[in-house]
Amino acid sequence: MSDHFSIVSGVSAVAIDGRAILIEGKPGSGKSSLALAIIDRGAMLIGDDGIRIDTSGNRSIALPPPNIAGKLEIRGVGIVELPTGSAPIALILDLDGSPERLPDTLVMRTMGNVAIPVLPFDAKAPNAALRAQWALKLHGVAF
Template sequence: MTATTHQATCVAIDGRAILIEGEPGIGKTSLALALIDRGASLVGDDGVLLEQRDGRLWAMPHPNTRGLIEVRNLGLLTMPCIEAPVALVLDLTHSAPRHVESANTIQRAGVALPCLAFWPDSPVAAIRAELALSLHGLAS
């Protein structure tokens, strides 16, 4: 299958990618940076390639922005990047519910993925994202 461009930021933790979606300025890159600070690896910032492989959805760096992350007030910085299978979609939104019993399912490039509406404005958002991956993410 051909890879398609998808507007999102993406990091990987222990070989499982979190696709971080949301409106411009909501904090996708900030969450990615916090996760990278905790040991995650960058896949791509503000755009990734998605490709279906053997029933899994893989996220890859976009060739136009490979290894680049835009850090507010600092500009474009370079860092290592990887590709990884997507295990979870976090939709950053201020209308996220306070409690959920299970993740919703969303389709990306023909693959069903668990998706959580995720409140972005929290000093512990990275810890919450890691917990969301462990509780709701697809296994590797």
């Protein structure tokens, strides 16, 4: 594997209109459920509970992980297989953070050569998938 690739476990990711949202949080925080709900609204799975990141260019690209590509755990139901894709990382949703009612300034995390906004997010709030899509529109890096 190239020095520009890294494997990140415990993170889920979906692609919406060519941009990736990373979903991070503790086990049981709702990462897979949120990813599934966003996929139900038309997004594509990148990875569940693990992703691969390519930082070789001027973007950080989220890719399916080699050993569990296409698999998503639906807690209490089982593991399903879904099509996967890849996309540049545009936003990180932090399920362990404390969401603000109206966030004005977001913490930025550098991945490769790109500063990615990190938004504290409540995955268990009503309409979480719709809210995640709006978060991407309002706060995500534009490519």
